[in-house]
Amino acid sequence: MKMTPVALLLAxxxxxxxxxxxxxxxxxxxxxxxxxxxxVAGSDALVLNTGQYTNAVGNEYSVSKLEYVVSxxxxxxxxxxxxxxxxxxxxxxxxxxxxxxxTASLTFADVPSGSxxxxxxxxxxxxxxxxTGTHPDLDLDGMAWPAMMGGGYHYMRHEGNFTDSTMATxxxxxxxxxxxxxxxxxxxxxxxxxxxSPGETTTLTVRMDVNEWYVNPNMxxxxxxxxxxxxxxxxxxLQANGASVFSxxx
Amino acid sequence: MKRFVLAALAAVALAAGAGCGEDTSGPAEGxxxxxxxxxxxxxxFPDTPDNLLTLEGVALGRELFxxxxxxxxSTQSCATCHLQTAAFADPRQFSLGxxxxxxxxxxxxxxxxxxxxxxxxxxxxxxxxxxxREPVPNPIEMNLPWDDAIPRLRAxxxxxxxxxxxxxxxxxxxxxxVMAIAQFERTLLSQDAxxxxxxxxxxxxxxxxxxxxxxxxSERAECFHCHGTKLFTDHRFHDNGLDAMPADIGREAVTNFxxxxxKFRTPSLRNVEVSAPYMHDGRFATLEEVxxxxxxxxxxxxxxxxxxRVIRPGAAxxxxxxxxxxxFLRTLTDPVFLSNPDFGxxx
Numbered sequence: 145m146k147m148t149p150v151a152l153l154l155a156x157x158x159x160x161x162x163x164x165x166x167x168x169x170x171x172x173x174x175x176x177x178x179x180x181x182x183x184v185a186g187s188d189a190l191v192l193n194t195g196q197y198t199n200a201v202g203n204e205y206s207v208s209k210l211e212y213v214v215s216x217x218x219x220x221x222x223x224x225x226x227x228x229x230x231x232x233x234x235x236x237x238x239x240x241x242x243x244x245x246x247t248a249s250l251t252f253a254d255v256p257s258g259s260x261x262x263x264x265x266x267x268x269x270x271x272x273x274x275x276t277g278t279h280p281d282l283d284l285d286g287m288a289w290p291a292m293m294g295g296g297y298h299y300m301r302h303e304g305n306f307t308d309s310t311m312a313t314x315x316x317x318x319x320x321x322x323x324x325x326x327x328x329x330x331x332x333x334x335x336x337x338x339x340x341s342p343g344e345t346t347t348l349t350v351r352m353d354v355n356e357w358y359v360n361p362n363m364x365x366x367x368x369x370x371x372x373x374x375x376x377x378x379x380x381x382l383q384a385n386g387a388s389v390f391s392x393x394x
Numbered sequence: 395m396k397r398f399v400l401a402a403l404a405a406v407a408l409a410a411g412a413g414c415g416e417d418t419s420g421p422a423e424g425x426x427x428x429x430x431x432x433x434x435x436x437x438x439f440p441d442t443p444d445n446l447l448t449l450e451g452v453a454l455g456r457e458l459f460x461x462x463x464x465x466x467x468s469t470q471s472c473a474t475c476h477l478q479t480a481a482f483a484d485p486r487q488f489s490l491g492x493x494x495x496x497x498x499x500x501x502x503x504x505x506x507x508x509x510x511x512x513x514x515x516x517x518x519x520x521x522x523x524x525x526x527r528e529p530v531p532n533p534i535e536m537n538l539p540w541d542d543a544i545p546r547l548r549a550x551x552x553x554x555x556x557x558x559x560x561x562x563x564x565x566x567x568x569x570x571x572v573m574a575i576a577q578f579e580r581t582l583l584s585q586d587a588x589x590x591x592x593x594x595x596x597x598x599x600x601x602x603x604x605x606x607x608x609x610x611x612s613e614r615a616e617c618f619h620c621h622g623t624k625l626f627t628d629h630r631f632h633d634n635g636l637d638a639m640p641a642d643i644g645r646e647a648v649t650n651f652x653x654x655x656x657k658f659r660t661p662s663l664r665n666v667e668v669s670a671p672y673m674h675d676g677r678f679a680t681l682e683e684v685x686x687x688x689x690x691x692x693x694x695x696x697x698x699x700x701x702x703r704v705i706r707p708g709a710a711x712x713x714x715x716x717x718x719x720x721x722f723l724r725t726l727t728d729p730v731f732l733s734n735p736d737f738g739x740x741x
Contacts, residue, residue: 193651194653208699208700209700283623283624284437284509284623286619288623290612290618291611292608292611292612293611303700303701304700305700305703313703314704315700315704316700317613317700317701371613371616371704373613374613
């Protein structure tokens with residue numbers, strides 16, 4: 145059949161539209177996102193028991209235990225990306241302990257492919273979901289928060305030794321949680337552009353800098369604090385300091 | 395549970411009868427009966443894919459646990475040093491082997507073992523099966539090399555048939571023996587103490603017990619951080635300040651890490667009232683002595699756990715507080731567990 149000039153133009157347009165970066169023909173399907181948890185003390189990797197660290201307060205310390213709970217992850221979709229499913233959200237709760245390498249990663253399967261601008265999560269467990277007995281796995285992990293101090297579950301157990309103001313060895317036990325029935329969990333929002341491709345895995349490293357718990361914006365000296373599970377003022381201080389603790393590692 | 399065990403014994407008896415006088419080197423007919431113990435009061439029963447629990451396996455393990463055939467002079471069984479009335483611990487500070495040789499550590503309780511990631515005071519055995527391998531040939535314990543134990547079992551009138559029922563083979567091996575013992579031990583579950591009944595709403599604490607619980611869950615005493623969860627143990631290793639310089643290096647012998655020197659696993663406090671003496675070396679004859687240690691006796695040892703270092707030398711309990719704490723600890727005594735006939739010697 146002889147094609148008219150118009151038909152030729154139409155054919156050319158259709159052909160051109162079929163090649164290159166047309167989103168309507170881009171591969172679809174979900175991918176996987178793996179969150180790797182990494183812990184540091186300033187510029188040093190955190191090593192249990194043997195590492196020696198100094199924070200901006202001047203506390204020289206070692207760490208014997210670090211474990212924490214994060215929950216309710218979300219990946220905000222890039223605004224420019226047109227996609228029907230929008231942000232990715234999960235109600236998953238994750239217990240991370242440095243004593244078990246198996247807890248160093250958290251996998252999200254079936255994440256819609258596309259571009260994302262970052263991630264958000266709750267440090268700890270939102271108060272509405274943090275009642276005694278509601279997370280049996282955390283019970284078995286020893287993260288239960290006593291009923292007499294409000295019930296629910298710890299957000300974090302950070303324990304170790306430090307050299308106190310008398311140059312003796314003392315200990316710190318920073319236990320964060322729903323002290324006296326109050327909700328000290330907080331939202332973490334981390335900006336980080338990433339892409340999820342169909343059938344592929346994207347790995348993101350979430351880094352906790354433990355030094356930041358004790359310096360920013362409030363200086364928190366181990367010498368001035370004993371156990372704090374029943375200390376709402378200390379919980380409030382550390383909740384505020386938590387805003388700068390997490391980052392996405394390059 | 396009792397009716398299941400009776401059914402298992404019946405199944406075993408049938409299998410054994412079928413095995414007499416016949417070629418029973420192959421698998422038993424019918425196969426073993428899988429089951430999962432009720433753990434509603436605790437946590438979901440962990441999977442054991444390498445040694446699935448069966449009624450026949452548990453029955454066989456119970457038989458072996460109580461049978462002195464596994465000792466050199468046929469005088470001692472596992473139950474000789476792990477007495478049910480003592481929550482399967484030993485009332486002696488150190489158990490005595492068949493030759494009268496004392497051990498070096500107090501025999502621990504055997505309770506709620508499925509959730510434990512390792513065994514022995516320093517955690518040198520990674521599975522219950524591996525733990526069961528050690529006492530039989532140990533010269534200061536049962537003193538019977540496995541190469542001698544297996545032929546005894548194979549020559550026994552009943553064991554080949556019981557092994558056939560449990561594992562589909564009459565070829566008895568060390569692996570199968572420890573698997574059976576481990577299966578039995580995994581059924582030693584304690585979840586019916588007064589504490590459990592209170593948690594279920596079936597009972598209430600006395601005022602004294604309630605005060606004791608408050609102390610137990612306080613940061614002043616710090617009991618709950620190590621002896622927490624429904625299992626009353628965190629299964630981890632701690633130096634609890636018994637000595638300024640620990641003579642027994644404990645966990646360090648397993649990991650070779652100096653920071654593990656003097657650390658021992660947290661024992662479960664379930665049935666603690668009946669499982670004296672206490673600590674890895676049985677140094678405390680009474681619970682009162684234990685409470686005194688945590689009240690004023692915590693030593694400044696190099697690897698003292700931070701949870702105890704922050705309260706050292708201790709919680710400074712008053713006399714009434716000691717009584718309250720003792721009252722609470724007694725609510726962890728489970729008479730059902732201590733007298734359950736399914737755990738005792740087979741009839």
